[in-house]
Each structure stands twice: as C-alpha cells, then as structure tokens.
Amino acid sequence: MASLGVNIDHIANVRQARQTIEPDPASLALLAELGGADGITIHLREDRRHIQDRDLKLLRELVKSRLNLEMAATEEMLEIALKFSPDMVTLVPEKREEITTEGGLCIATNEIYITTFVNKLQSNGIPVSLFVDPLKEQLEACARSGAAWVELHTGNYAEASWQQKPRELSRIKESVARARSLGLRVNAGHGLTYQNVEHIAAIEGIEELNIGHTIIARSIAVGLKEAVREMKELIKNPRKDPLFSQGLN
C-alpha cells in the first residue's frame, strides 16, 4: 500500500489571506499525523505566497512522521534546505504567475545543473525526488542525475476525460515500471481526489502519494458544521472571563 504525504500549503493560504496567525499549518500538521498521514509536505515558494520560513522551522521541530520540502532548484532554497535538513526535498518547477505547480521539471534540458544540485543535497544526507511528467526521456535523465526518487505528475490523469483516463493511467503505470527498472524509487501526486485516487493507489511500485487540495477542501466540508455550532454556543452562552470581568488592576 502506498503511504500518504499530506500537502498542507492550503492551510497557509487561508492564513495568508488575512495575514494573521490562524489557521496554523504546524499545529494542524499534527492533526494530519493523528489522522494517519505518513508524511507532511510543504512548498516553500520563492514569493512566500503561502508557507513561510517560520512554518518550515516549526514543522521541522514538530513533525514526527516525515517532512518533505518542495522547492525550486535555486541557490536560496538550497541554503534553506541544508539549514533545516528536511527528510526529503522534492524539486519542482516554479513560475510566479502560476496558481499551482503546472507541469513537471524538464530534467532532460537542465541535466548538468540538476545533477549538481541533487548531489549537493544528497551528499548532505537529504534524499531528492524530482517531480516529472511520466515520460521516458525525463525518467532516463532523472536516473542519470543520481536522484534517489521521482514523483510522477498525475495532473494529466486527474484532468483527463473519462474516455482519456485509461490512456493516462497506462502512461503512469508504464512510467512506474520504467522508473523502477532504472533504479528510481517512485512517488506520485497532483490533482488526486477522493474520486480518482483509487486507480493510482492500486499501481504496484508507487511508494507514496502526495495529496493536498482535496484533503484540505474536505476538511472544511467535514468540519464546518461543528465550527458553526461552537460559535453559536459562545454567542448563546458567553463564557465569563474572571480576569476581564474584574479588571486587570
């Protein structure tokens, strides 16, 4: 059975929308672990639109499972990764104008740079995963780079119409087999939902699925009723705060 890495970036998205302190990704990551998450994934973006450096620091201290840091292959991020030593770094492409990570990395056209970058992390004990589209030439370049892992981009499968899904699914199955025959370990993710995850989860050889949006969306759906109920209760029966009612001096 594949393990589950929960991507908690969207928790930080909600917090940043108000530039405030809640919801807090670090404390909620502990709830995700209690629910069975085998790992916590965050993407520290160059523009810091959601996860902040402080979140990484706190999560490094608090996460008991595994912390997977998604990042772009830049000098700034390299320095941060070496400082905080996450349990894994997943290298992803990053564009400022995108809403979420759009495609996989093009290892084939940046092979020398990526190979050196991978080596700097792995020689410091941080395993590297490369987020790539399920394509033969990318997987071969990943293997040459020396990275221990790949994460196969499941976005095309997730977005495909039902007629196209079987073709996208076989592409992923073939890529898993190819990656493993090249000596790579395999994760997968992006766009997976409660509706489409099962076919991917059934593929032999995928070690971890990284899933974010759908889990955070579902947590709002399953938690909203209780959150409203709690607020109604406070409005109906305000609690007495002894310090406040007696004054502070």
Ligand code: PXP
């Ligand atoms: N894997 C990678 C490399 C990603 O960039 C993302 C999105 O941040 C995910 C997995 C999770 O995708 P989703 O939020 O669609 O589940």
